[in-house]
Amino acid sequence: xxxxxxxxxxxxxxxxxxxxxxxxVFFAKGLLAATMDEIAEKAExxxxxxxxYFQSKEELYLSLLEEGNKIFDQIMxxxxxxxxxxxxxIRGIASVYYNFFIDYPDYFKIMFFLHHGDLQSKIxxxxxxxxxxxxxxxxxxxxxxxxxxxxxxxxxxxxPWKMTLNLWATANGIFLLCSEKEHHAFMKGxxxxxxxxxxxxxxxxxxxxx
Amino acid sequence: xxxxxxxxxxxxxxxxxxxxxxxxVFFAKGLLAATMDEIAEKAExxxxxxxxYFQSKEELYLSLLEEGNKIFDQIMxxxxxxxxxxxxxIRGIASVYYNFFIDYPDYFKIMFFLHHGDLQSKIxxxxxxxxxxxxxxxxxxxxxxxxxxxxxxxxxxxxPWKMTLNLWATANGIFLLCSEKEHHAFMKGxxxxxxxxxxxxxxxxxxxxx
Amino acid sequence: xxxxxxxxxxxxxxxxxxxxxxxxVFFAKGLLAATMDEIAEKAExxxxxxxxYFQSKEELYLSLLEEGNKIFDQIMxxxxxxxxxxxxxIRGIASVYYNFFIDYPDYFKIMFFLHHGDLQSKIxxxxxxxxxxxxxxxxxxxxxxxxxxxxxxxxxxxxPWKMTLNLWATANGIFLLCSEKEHHAFMKGxxxxxxxxxxxxxxxxxxxxx
Amino acid sequence: xxxxxxxxxxxxxxxxxxxxxxxxVFFAKGLLAATMDEIAEKAExxxxxxxxYFQSKEELYLSLLEEGNKIFDQIMxxxxxxxxxxxxxIRGIASVYYNFFIDYPDYFKIMFFLHHGDLQSKIxxxxxxxxxxxxxxxxxxxxxxxxxxxxxxxxxxxxPWKMTLNLWATANGIFLLCSEKEHHAFMKGxxxxxxxxxxxxxxxxxxxxx
DNA sequence: TATGAATGAGTATTCATTCAT
DNA sequence: TATGAATGAATACTCATTCAT
Numbered sequence: 001x002x003x004x005x006x007x008x009x010x011x012x013x014x015x016x017x018x019x020x021x022x023x024x025v026f027f028a029k030g031l032l033a034a035t036m037d038e039i040a041e042k043a044e045x046x047x048x049x050x051x052x053y054f055q056s057k058e059e060l061y062l063s064l065l066e067e068g069n070k071i072f073d074q075i076m077x078x079x080x081x082x083x084x085x086x087x088x089x090i091r092g093i094a095s096v097y098y099n100f101f102i103d104y105p106d107y108f109k110i111m112f113f114l115h116h117g118d119l120q121s122k123i124x125x126x127x128x129x130x131x132x133x134x135x136x137x138x139x140x141x142x143x144x145x146x147x148x149x150x151x152x153x154x155x156x157x158x159x160p161w162k163m164t165l166n167l168w169a170t171a172n173g174i175f176l177l178c179s180e181k182e183h184h185a186f187m188k189g190x191x192x193x194x195x196x197x198x199x200x201x202x203x204x205x206x207x208x209x210x
Numbered sequence: 211x212x213x214x215x216x217x218x219x220x221x222x223x224x225x226x227x228x229x230x231x232x233x234x235v236f237f238a239k240g241l242l243a244a245t246m247d248e249i250a251e252k253a254e255x256x257x258x259x260x261x262x263y264f265q266s267k268e269e270l271y272l273s274l275l276e277e278g279n280k281i282f283d284q285i286m287x288x289x290x291x292x293x294x295x296x297x298x299x300i301r302g303i304a305s306v307y308y309n310f311f312i313d314y315p316d317y318f319k320i321m322f323f324l325h326h327g328d329l330q331s332k333i334x335x336x337x338x339x340x341x342x343x344x345x346x347x348x349x350x351x352x353x354x355x356x357x358x359x360x361x362x363x364x365x366x367x368x369x370p371w372k373m374t375l376n377l378w379a380t381a382n383g384i385f386l387l388c389s390e391k392e393h394h395a396f397m398k399g400x401x402x403x404x405x406x407x408x409x410x411x412x413x414x415x416x417x418x419x420x
Numbered sequence: 421x422x423x424x425x426x427x428x429x430x431x432x433x434x435x436x437x438x439x440x441x442x443x444x445v446f447f448a449k450g451l452l453a454a455t456m457d458e459i460a461e462k463a464e465x466x467x468x469x470x471x472x473y474f475q476s477k478e479e480l481y482l483s484l485l486e487e488g489n490k491i492f493d494q495i496m497x498x499x500x501x502x503x504x505x506x507x508x509x510i511r512g513i514a515s516v517y518y519n520f521f522i523d524y525p526d527y528f529k530i531m532f533f534l535h536h537g538d539l540q541s542k543i544x545x546x547x548x549x550x551x552x553x554x555x556x557x558x559x560x561x562x563x564x565x566x567x568x569x570x571x572x573x574x575x576x577x578x579x580p581w582k583m584t585l586n587l588w589a590t591a592n593g594i595f596l597l598c599s600e601k602e603h604h605a606f607m608k609g610x611x612x613x614x615x616x617x618x619x620x621x622x623x624x625x626x627x628x629x630x
Numbered sequence: 631x632x633x634x635x636x637x638x639x640x641x642x643x644x645x646x647x648x649x650x651x652x653x654x655v656f657f658a659k660g661l662l663a664a665t666m667d668e669i670a671e672k673a674e675x676x677x678x679x680x681x682x683y684f685q686s687k688e689e690l691y692l693s694l695l696e697e698g699n700k701i702f703d704q705i706m707x708x709x710x711x712x713x714x715x716x717x718x719x720i721r722g723i724a725s726v727y728y729n730f731f732i733d734y735p736d737y738f739k740i741m742f743f744l745h746h747g748d749l750q751s752k753i754x755x756x757x758x759x760x761x762x763x764x765x766x767x768x769x770x771x772x773x774x775x776x777x778x779x780x781x782x783x784x785x786x787x788x789x790p791w792k793m794t795l796n797l798w799a800t801a802n803g804i805f806l807l808c809s810e811k812e813h814h815a816f817m818k819g820x821x822x823x824x825x826x827x828x829x830x831x832x833x834x835x836x837x838x839x840x
Numbered sequence: 841t842a843t844g845a846a847t848g849a850g851t852a853t854t855c856a857t858t859c860a861t
Numbered sequence: 862t863a864t865g866a867a868t869g870a871a872t873a874c875t876c877a878t879t880c881a882t
Contacts (some may be wrong), residue, residue, distance in 0.1 A: 030847085048870095049868070072265070169383030173383025195375055199379070457855070459855095467863050472862075578831075582820060582824070590799060593798070596799070644845090679845080848877105850874105853872090855871090858868080859866090859867090
């Protein structure tokens with residue numbers, strides 16, 4: 001009885017171990033430059049074993065994406081239950097996004113650079129769409145919050161969807177900037193948190209009704 | 211004398227022809243997936259010839275980056291000569307950046323994705339630094355403009371450097387968003403220009419002294 | 421006792437089940453392209469189990485050959501008991517060979533293509549000899565029949581062994597031709613049976629004493 | 631002037647050298663078991679070089695087939711110019727086929743076992759058809775000779791096409807038999823030539839009008 | 841200077857075989 | 862006895878780089 005369960009659990013664990021190794025390698029090198037050899041070595045399994053769990057390099061890569069999406073989805077949902085004022089909600093969602101970026105930088109970057117390299121040609125359009133839709137669902141929540149702010153008279157009458165895209169683009173731009181340039185002198189004293197908060201300060205000031 | 215000159219000019223032209231071919235291929239396929247064979251074919255030179263002008267695939271790639279930096283630098287300088295109000299300057303620089311993105315999408319993306327995966331390990335730190343410094347020079351100009359706005363009493367007393375980074379990150383985030391998601395339903399009716407203008411509207415509204 | 425017997429019987433049955441699966445796969449794909457995975461799946465046993473019954477892929481393949489030889493031997497023997505005229509016997513044996521080809525195409529082709537490429541290097545010479553000897557025994561029967569025809573004055577004084585080899589080669593040539601070319605226009609209206617009968621007509625006409 | 635020519639000639643020679651090495655390996659091991667590594671080693675070129683001349687293992691294999699077809703075609707044509715009696719022509723063509731088998735055993739076997747392995751799936755149907763048609767053209771010549779013999783009153787009124795297929799199948803069966811069994815005791819004193827002549831003796835005796 | 845021919849290390853993937861349970 | 866998990870050697874094919882001409 002327990003034997004079957006144990007096997008399944010162990011199988012899941014091995015699968016996860018491979019994914020963990022893959023995450024490191026894919027993030028460090030990118031999809032194309034990463035090699036199954038290196039992943040296998042890092043996972044401490046033979047290359048053949050990798051193919052028992054994933055049909056191809058691409059499938060392995062995509063499995064990480066899926067995992068990232070799921071994790072973000074869950075975190076999001078937990079936070080959304082605590083509704084407050086529009087401004088607080090905006091800052092709250094930014095905070096969730098920031099935390100995800102900090103806690104799961106690998107996932108974030110894999111998700112973010114999905115487009116890069118030759119994955120696109122090997123990704124099934126269905127899967128790609130699925131990712132987009134998941135993302136849009138989340139963004140629509142933000143749009144709703146801005147609309148709420150407008151309705152309540154807190155915010156000026158801006159286009160809530162444009163504003164949503166601006167917020168998202170800004171957060172991504174900041175994270176990207178910090179990832180790339182974090183070691184550079186001109187970033188001194190600034191990090192994702194500080195810059196994101198600063199951007200929100202200005203944005204919210206610009207949004208508020210006077 | 212004239213002979214010497216002609217030779218140099220021809221040499222420069224051949225080098226440029228190779229870079230032009232490389233640009234197309236690198237942009238279409240990315241650094242790793244692009245092959246010297248394909249670049250050679252497109253340039254209508256033999257593969258061997260490529261190595262007379264560039265020591266390696268990576269050097270060829272980097273030469274494009276350098277070129278992009280130079281072009282942007284020049285455009286920037288031309289615009290900076292026409293100084294006006296702080297707000298106009300901010301919008302002006304955004305416009306320059308936007309035009310560069312539109313006119314030279316290849317350069318922009320090569321510059322922008324420099325960090326991602328492939329190249330990182332092969333780039334010489336010196337070269338990386340050089341790029342950073344060039345970028346910082348430009349950003350310091352923006353900082354100066356914001357400072358000017360504050361001094362003149364147009365803008366609130368924000369941290370001009372943080373604001374600069376925010377603006378840059380936002381523009382990049384928007385361009386990236388539009389590149390990746392341009393074909394998706396939720397981007398309908400929005401493009402780089404519209405979103406960038408919208409972001410500036412809100413930012414500038416938030417920046418202005420009341 | 422009964423237990424022991426049942427076990428042996430079951431063991432034999434499992435062995436046979438594996439061989440049946442192997443037959444399908446080997447015939448469909450050939451020795452090299454067939455995989456133990458596929459055979460295991462078709463046999464509904466694990467790959468490991470296959471190795472309990474057969475030491476290697478090649479041994480499994482050869483076991484089929486042996487089986488084919490045995491079956492042919494048995495059919496042959498049954499027919500040989502009904503001796504009649506030399507011509508009838510020749511046609512009878514051709515008919516047996518034809519029926520074997522039709523009823524057991526898998527065995528036939530495995531036997532027939534034993535020599536080709538793949539297996540040669542891995543077959544033990546002893547096993548190969550064993551097959552040859554089995555074949556020779558059968559051919560000697562045919563030789564005997566021709567000799568009988570000569571002795572009885574039915575056939576001309578030909579070399580009975582050469583004639584035997586001719587008959588065998590002709591039958592094999594026809595079967596091979598039909599296997600390979602059966603779908604081609606120029607085979608229209610002809611098949612193994614028709615061509616074999618036609619060849620026998622001419623051969624027997626040429627053999628008969630005038 | 632001569633430089634270009636020399637290059638072409640050398641290129642052809644290198645191509646031929648690779649084909650010669652491939653012939654040996656393919657014949658010894660079969661399509662599937664042969665490796666590009668081994669062919670490269672035998673040809674004394676690097677594996678990469680092979681791919682400069684042939685796009686794939688299969689293309690290399692097929693190039694041999696094509697070569698074989700051409701050679702046989704040419705030999706055939708030369709012999710056909712010397713028309714004589716029907717019986718002589720039959721024996722003449724048999725002789726040509728025999729000589730081809732002796733002189734080009736590699737080609738013969740590659741052509742003959744075209745069907746084997748997984749080539750069929752990778753061969754373009756056009757190419758396959760082309761081979762068939764070439765073969766049919768030759769066979770139609772034999773058919774014509776038999777018809778001629780019938781018309782002249784030399785041969786009995788048999789189906790000339792069936793007879794043609796019989797002759798072809800018999801020759802192939804004999805060559806196959808001799809290839810496989812040449813080292814075996816029961817083949818002693820017999821070879822392709824002897825058996826083919828013997829088969830023709832009987833066939834022609836059976837064909838002749840009495 | 842320009843070329844095209846050659847190279848060989850590198851990559852994803854497969855599969856017969858082994859072995860602990 | 863039966864399994865399924867793991868292995869690693871093998872294989873076709875690629876491509877940046879070199880070099881003789």
